[in-house]
Amino acid sequence: MRFRRTARLDPSQIRDVRGSGGGVGGFPGGGVAVGGGGLGLIVLVISLLLGVNPLSGSAANPYGPLDDQTVGDSSQLSHDCKTGADANRSADCRIVGFVNSIQSYWQHQFPDGRYQPAQTTFFTGQVQTGCGTATEAVGPFYCPADKYVYIDLGFFDELRTKFGAQGGPFAQAYVLAHEYGHHVQDLRGILDRIGSDQQGATSASVRSELQADCYAGVWANHAAQTGFITRLSQADINDALDAAAAVGDDRIQREFQGQVNPETWTHGSSAERKQWFTTGYQTGNASSCDTWHATLSG
DSSP: BOOOOOOOGGGEEEETTSSSSSSOOOOSSSSEEEEOTTTTHHHHHHHHHHTTOOOOOOOOOTTTOOSSSSOOOOOOHHOOOOOOOHHHOOOOHHHHHHHHHHHHHHHHHHHGGOOOOOEEEEEEEEEEEETTEEEGGGGGGGEETEEEEEEEEEEHHHHHHHOOOOOOOOHHHHHHHHHHHHHHHHTTGGGGGTTOOOOOOTTTHHHHHHHHHHHHHHHHHHGGGGBBBBOOOHHHHHHHHHHHHOHHHHHHHHHHSSSOOOOOOSSSSSHHHHHHHHHHHOOGGGGHHHHHHHHOOO
């Protein structure tokens, strides 16, 4: 997978607070963060069991640029990340490119310009969010209270070393696209369905997470059309599927707890996560992602 060298990146969609000792402040603790693709799953499962909140366009782009951006300044990223060529040689700029592509696609899917851009915040250590204080142990997540995606980029190393995924750039893309899937759910009022139904193999939490996986697959189907990314290979898709499987509830429970207990699942099994990403990727249509009425299997 490569970025188009002449694609114009928009670093204003990223807020970089790494090394700031606490990140952005001023948000009241409210709302419940949606845990990231299963990526902070160990912490989230323990917290849910205890009943606590774990968080105290260019011409080549047929979808066009995002409008009415009201996002903060990240001067280093603005300096370093200008084109797709920068994304091909810089890990940070690659993440900028993925976020740009994901948001470009979803903006086009909302009628009358109703898509609201969501900023991605890079942090280290801990960060203050609209859902409370979060640490790097939680993993990537989306906070509906402030409509931001949060990620400690060190997680991508843990995805390989701790969770056993093969890695690869498109594994990173899957993680980000999953989180923006939650943003899409939020804008469509879908996240409200979860309520207190946060555990179990067929719970609302699991159905929400699998739908976000499916939305990630839908974006992947159209990624090249956004003008940022060249044609995806099967190896790229395999990296995404491998990452999805690595963070399945059953795989994580077996690895870290020694037994599998579907009654405490919050994100779905490895097979289910791969199945729903594949559904989205093969159809390229968000209407195929109705996990709320489907018989979940895997």
